[in-house]
Amino acid sequence: MSSDLTRRINELLEHNKKMVEDAEAGNWEKVTENEIIRQQLIKTFYSATSNIPKSATIDSATHELLLVNEKLKQLAVKARNKVSADLAEIGKSKVAIDAYTKHMR
Numbered sequence: 001m002s003s004d005l006t007r008r009i010n011e012l013l014e015h016n017k018k019m020v021e022d023a024e025a026g027n028w029e030k031v032t033e034n035e036i037i038r039q040q041l042i043k044t045f046y047s048a049t050s051n052i053p054k055s056a057t058i059d060s061a062t063h064e065l066l067l068v069n070e071k072l073k074q075l076a077v078k079a080r081n082k083v084s085a086d087l088a089e090i091g092k093s094k095v096a097i098d099a100y101t102k103h104m105r
Contacts, residue, residue, distance in 0.1 A: 005048055009061045012041045016068040023075040031072070
């Protein structure tokens with residue numbers, strides 16, 4: 001495998017690792033920005049491998065990408081559920097404040 005392809009694999013996998021770290025930290029704006037870059041890296045990586053016979057390295061990189069996709073999906077669902085719960089609590093608080101205000105008049 002060429003050193004250029006190895007560099008592309010490493011760059012892509014490092015980028016994926018950073019995206020998971022940002023997602024775990026709750027930095028979803030950064031994750032969203034980096035997804036655009038990641039899509040370009042994926043496109044570049046797989047276009048470079050189109051003429052290369054199947055290899056364990058490419059299979060391993062693909063497997064890693066799929067694992068990262070699943071991890072990001074799980075983190076996104078968890079974050080979505082937290083936001084939903086937080087909004088529900090805000091709604092309950094608003095109702096309580098409105099009721100209190102109404103009775104204080």
